[in-house]
Amino acid sequence: MANNRIPSGPNTPGSQQTPTQQGIKIFIQRDYSEGTAVKFQTRFPPELEDRVNRQTFEYTMERLNEHFEMAETADCSTYCEGCLACLTAYFIYICTETHYEKVINI
Secondary structure: OOOOOOOOOOOOOOOOOOOOOOOOOOOOOEOOOOOOOOOEOOOOOHHHOOOOOHHHHHHHHHHHHHHHHHHOOOOHHHHHHHHHHHHOOOOHHHHOOOHHHHHHOO
16 A cells, blocks of 8 residues: 655645744844944844844843954964964964964854
C-alpha cells in the first residue's frame, strides 16, 4: 500500500508561517553625529514594537556603544602594540590579538 502521508512543516510548499515564526532583519543605523567611531543609534525601530521592550533595546544599544568606545580607546599600551607590530612586520598578530579584538571578544 502506498504511503499517503501529506508532508508538512515550515518549508513545505503552500505552508503558511505566522509573523512570529518568520525571521525578520532589523538594521540598526550607525550614528555619525560624534565622528566616525563605531556607534549605533539608540532610536527604537518600529519593527521591534511588539517583540522587544523599548528600555531593554535602549540599554542594550548603550552597552554596545560603551563596549565599542572601550575598544577604540588609545593609551600607552596600544601605541606600544602598534610600534611592535610595525617592527615585526605585523607578524606579532599571528601570536596575539590586538587590543580592539581583545575587548570586542569579551
